[in-house]
Amino acid sequence: MKLISIVTPAYNEGKCVDELARRLAIVFDAYADRYDFEAIVVENGSADDTYARLSAIHDADHRFKVVRLLRNFDMEGGMCAGLAQVRGDACVIMASDLQDPPELIPRFIEQWELGYENVYQIVTKRTDNSLFRRIAAQIFYWLINRISDHPVPRNASDFRLVDRKLVDAFNAMPERNRMVRSMWTWVGGKSVGIEHERPARFGGTTAFNTLRTANFAVRGILSSSYMPLKVIPLAGATFAAISFIGIAVYATRAIFFGVPFAGFGTLVTLNLLLFGFLFMLLGLMSEYVGMIFEEVRGRPTFVVRDARGLDPVVDGEQRSIAQRIVRRDAETLDRVR
Numbered sequence: 060m061k062l063i064s065i066v067t068p069a070y071n072e073g074k075c076v077d078e079l080a081r082r083l084a085i086v087f088d089a090y091a092d093r094y095d096f097e098a099i100v101v102e103n104g105s106a107d108d109t110y111a112r113l114s115a116i117h118d119a120d121h122r123f124k125v126v127r128l129l130r131n132f133d134m135e136g137g138m139c140a141g142l143a144q145v146r147g148d149a150c151v152i153m154a155s156d157l158q159d160p161p162e163l164i165p166r167f168i169e170q171w172e173l174g175y176e177n178v179y180q181i182v183t184k185r186t187d188n189s190l191f192r193r194i195a196a197q198i199f200y201w202l203i204n205r206i207s208d209h210p211v212p213r214n215a216s217d218f219r220l221v222d223r224k225l226v227d228a229f230n231a232m233p234e235r236n237r238m239v240r241s242m243w244t245w246v247g248g249k250s251v252g253i254e255h256e257r258p259a260r261f262g263g264t265t266a267f268n269t270l271r272t273a274n275f276a277v278r279g280i281l282s283s284s285y286m287p288l289k290v291i292p293l294a295g296a297t298f299a300a301i302s303f304i305g306i307a308v309y310a311t312r313a314i315f316f317g318v319p320f321a322g323f324g325t326l327v328t329l330n331l332l333l334f335g336f337l338f339m340l341l342g343l344m345s346e347y348v349g350m351i352f353e354e355v356r357g358r359p360t361f362v363v364r365d366a367r368g369l370d371p372v373v374d375g376e377q378r379s380i381a382q383r384i385v386r387r388d389a390e391t392l393d394r395v396r
Contacts (some may be wrong), residue, residue, distance in 0.1 A: 145226050180253055
């Protein structure tokens with residue numbers, strides 16, 4: 060039978076993981092005559108009893124496997140750690156706080172059986188998000204879809220089923236700065252969205268942090284497109300043209316009508332405007348330079364402490380990095396010789 064893998068990062072989800080396992084087991088048992096299942100839960104540096112509970116779940120049901128990271132590597136790092144361990148013919152990625160209901164997985168499987176390779180949830184309503192978060196999400200989707208060559212479907216979530224071909228393509232991507240949601244769009248494949256209202260958290264408190272989320276959104280937009288860099292020469296040309304026109308107008312007025320005023324305030328205002336815009340563009344470039352630095356440095360997006368139910372413990376991310384470093388060093392030696 061085909062194997063379906065479930066990947067779910069868990070960070071301080073001690074109040075949710077038991078219910079998550081119970082509801083996933085119901086889905087597994089309902090489809091046991093058609094599919095085998097495995098659930099890879101990534102314990103993402105939790106400070107509560109999440110790992111202890113996951114260990115007990117694994118002992119009771121070996122379909123549940125645990126990857127424990129050395130520290131918290133954010134949601135993206137947790138997903139990447141789980142995807143590196145996937146063995147299934149398809150993989151379902153979901154949150155462990157039960158805002159992604161396991162009961163929706165059979166609908167994903169139905170679409171996969173029809174030939175779709177990327178089946179994702181479209182959130183029709185977020186029941187526990189603040190007005191600020193809803194507005195920020197709409198602005199984010201509008202902006203990234205304006206500048207990206209591969210737009211992200213509006214209100215699409217990370218909760219999705221992806222075919223094995225897409226998982227292999229994802230794991231082969233070497234970049235450090237990852238926005239997983241947009242990477243699936245780049246990979247392609249036959250895709251379809253399923254609309255569903257997102258419920259509230261089952262328990263615990265959200266790890267949402269405005270500053271960290273804003274930074275993630277900026278990095279996600281920049282990693283999805285280099286369109287913002289195109290603003291720099293365009294803005295330079297525009298302001299140069301405006302400056303030349305302004306010089307011509309003021310020179311003409313000075314010749315025929317004389318100098319109407321000293322112009323000190325105007326000059327100061329223009330200088331502040333232009334320098335402000337210049338530093339904004341320098342800030343944009345610094346973000347790209349920082350991302351390039353992280354890519355060149357080549358540190359892994361996650362580090363595994365240990366694992367339960369996965370033998371051997373393989374950090375595919377780190378192994379692929381080591382292989383690339385060896386190849387790069389060999390190529391450098393060849394060029395030197």
